[in-house]
Amino acid sequence: MKVLIPSPLLSYTKERKVEATGATITELLADLDRQYPGLRFRVIDEQDRMRPHMRFFVNGEQVFGMTHLLSPHDEVLIVQALSGG
């Protein structure tokens, strides 16, 4: 599936749109980390929670759980929250 990468993570992917696979957000992040080592820990903490200012959207809808189910034609958007600035 297509994954849109926010600018703070371009140092890992070098491109805005990448391809990754996974049946859940957890699996998707594992695949992204396999392709771009280190990326996952910058957005997911050691307790497997999304970091406070990172947001995930699937087909335009925000999702909150790491177990959210994905299908190959979904489009996932990783966003750095505006967080007041």
Place this chain on the structure above:
Amino acid sequence: MVRATKKSVTRKPEPAARARRAPRRRPLRRALVLVATRKGAWLYHGDATRRTWRVDGPHFLGHIVNHLVLDPRDGRTLLAAAKTGHLGPTIFRSTDLGRTWKEAARPPAFAKVPDGGKGRVVDHTFWLTPCHANEPNAWYAGTSPQGLFRSDDGGVTWEPFSVINDDPQYRAWMGSVQDGTPDGPKLHSIIVDPRDPAHLYMAMSGGGVHESVNGGRTFAPIVQGMEVVEGFDAGNIAFHDPHCVRLCPSNPDRLYQQNHCGIYRLDRPSKQWVRIGKSMPRRVGDIGFPIVVHPRDADTVWVFPMDGTTVWPRTSPDGKPSVYVTRNGGKRWQRLDSGLPTSQAWWTVKRQAMTADAQDPVGLYFGTTSGELWMSRDEGKRWTCIARHLPEIYAVEAAEV
């Protein structure tokens, strides 16, 4: 820090004599000052006389860099503790003095707790200490919230170190986010006894000063004599707030401490800290963040007092910044402000942002909360600003390369 070097001899020996001589002369070494800030890191390369400086940076522009440290054992490996306002914490590593960087494969992170549990999360790595000289590539890291970590591969992978991260008693002493400093409670001042890699000290803000004599398997508090904020119980380790602890390289049985409540000295094997800040001028007080020890004289210490009255402005007292030095282990203090602003300078210096090199005379360096980098080539007699307009400076380290 690395050792000072003697000046090179300029006369060239005859070829036969040169062949007999061993080892070869060490080249004249250059000063290197490592500056970590709220918005990135900078390296200042000085000449051997420490009079001219070449800036290299920014590195990691926009990253919050809490500490940038050169490995004194190889003289080329740099570790940087970094995060951004949004992205999680990591460690960057360079083996070519910052020309290229590679991220740690496994940065410091607390143990994962079972689903439904409330495990801790590293907000940032705050402090980096190379392990003993006989443990090449090994490093310690202190984090916020308080955690102790170790790497044995030059900073590539990190593991929780010692039992304190999950020990119920230590967790109680660490307190909660509400008990820590405004930007998070911290484990800092990780000190390795140069005589014994198994003898360690570390400090927590808050949570006291602690010692291990068994390589970190266990720690025990060492807080006798340390005062706490009025009205609190000094018998409760959680109420102790050491800001910075340093061990004297010339006498590893002596430690100095800048605390939330004064300046202290500890002479082992005693476990009793002595408040030597009582002899500071009353109008200045003995509150501050950093404390710097002389590389060769255990009686000489520098501090940078700040205003810790009323609401804790954390500025220089009266807007008149100054370093203070004692040359006799804290009996008397002398003001060292020549070259510094004489009024209306409302900055201060954070706990990692003041350091000394090992040259003779000793060079001193500090970075301000207003983004200025100051240095003295004569142990504080005269100060010069060598960089302005940097972001808020969090840490300054001096080395020679």
